[in-house]
Amino acid sequence: MPFRAPAAGDARKTVTVLFCDVVGSTPLGERLDPESVRKVMTRFFEEMHTVLARHGGTVEKYIGDAVVAFFGTPVLHEDDALRAVRAAAEMATALETLNAELEPAWGVSLRTRIGVNTGEVVVGTSANGGALIVSDAVNVAARLEQTAAPGEVLLGLETYALVRDAVKVDEGRSFSLKGKTEPVTGFRLLEVDPASGSPTRASPAFVGRASEFE
Numbered sequence: 001m002p003f004r005a006p007a008a009g010d011a012r013k014t015v016t017v018l019f020c021d022v023v024g025s026t027p028l029g030e031r032l033d034p035e036s037v038r039k040v041m042t043r044f045f046e047e048m049h050t051v052l053a054r055h056g057g058t059v060e061k062y063i064g065d066a067v068v069a070f071f072g073t074p075v076l077h078e079d080d081a082l083r084a085v086r087a088a089a090e091m092a093t094a095l096e097t098l099n100a101e102l103e104p105a106w107g108v109s110l111r112t113r114i115g116v117n118t119g120e121v122v123v124g125t126s127a128n129g130g131a132l133i134v135s136d137a138v139n140v141a142a143r144l145e146q147t148a149a150p151g152e153v154l155l156g157l158e159t160y161a162l163v164r165d166a167v168k169v170d171e172g173r174s175f176s177l178k179g180k181t182e183p184v185t186g187f188r189l190l191e192v193d194p195a196s197g198s199p200t201r202a203s204p205a206f207v208g209r210a211s212e213f214e
Contacts, residue, residue, distance in 0.1 A: 015072030016084040016118040016159060017138050018057065019145035020048060020091060022065040023111045032106060040106055041065060047094050055087040056080070066145075073121075081118050081162035088114045088153045089192045115144030115186075117156030143177035144186050153189040160187045167192050 022044065028037050048067050049059055056077055057069040069087075071080035091114065099109045119137025137158075144154040160169060169187035177184050 012120055012122055013073050013076070014118065014120050015070050015137070016081045016116060017121075017141035018052070018067075018069045018071070018084050018088060019115045019141050020067045020069075020088075020112050021114075021145055023113055023150045025065040025110075028108060031108065036106060040102060040108060040110075043098060043102070044095075044110060047098050048091055051090050051094050052087050055083045055090070057084065057087055081116075081159050082166055084116050084118075085153075085155065085159065085163050085167060085189065086192055088116055089189065092151070092153070111150045113145055113148035113150055114153040115141045115146070115148055115156075116153065116159050117141035117144060118158040118162060119156075140177065140180070140184060143180070143184070144175075147175050147177065147186065148188075154186040155189055157185045157187075 022041075025041075028040065032040065044065075045062055045067065052059055052067070052069045055071070056075065057071045058074065060068045060070050062068075069084075071077070071084040071087075077083060091112065095110060095112060102108050102110065117137050117140045119135060119140070121135035121137055137156075140156055144156060148154040155163070155167075155169065157172075160167075160172075167189060168191040169189055172185050172187045174183040175186050
């Protein structure tokens with residue numbers, strides 16, 4: 001999704017993007033007939049959509065075996081980044097439950113990888129009247145997902161900065177992502193604090209207000 005200059009009527013927003021992809025879905029077509037594959041993937045999309053919606057995410061599209069969701073548009077929340085990260089963690093749990101259903105019925109077990117990134121996007125209208133969301137932040141989310149190992153959730157630097165008080169991650173790694181001239185830092189999600197609310201940060205100190213204080 002290349003960045004383009006905003007047109008009249010376009011709006012700039014800061015959103016969190018979540019990409020979730022099924023790992024190794026191609027062999028499903030070799031093991032199952034097309035109708036069975038469709039049923040398996042339909043159940044997968046249903047379960048992932050339920051989790052995303054519960055946390056306030058909006059599914060933008062399904063691409064093959066991937067789910068793309070946005071947190072922060074059309075409805076903006078103060079804790080959209082945390083909502084997205086919580087959704088990513090819960091999607092892994094939901095997948096375990098789904099696999100318990102798929103294994104006896106179809107003999108398959110799905111695995112996913114997820115990328116989550118936050119940044120400014122341009123929200124406009126596509127040629128068919130739907131929403132058009134373009135930004136480098138979207139590209140980075142997609143690249144993080146492609147870089148993640150099976151079962152892994154990778155958080156972009158901007159996302160981690162917003163949720164760091166509510167999560168546990170690894171020390172962070174530098175990735176060379178396709179289309180990016182500079183390395184991008186990603187953090188592997190280890191745990192989300194279930195008791196945490198919106199991330200809290202200390203109020204900034206007053207600077208250069210000596211006369212006012214006096």
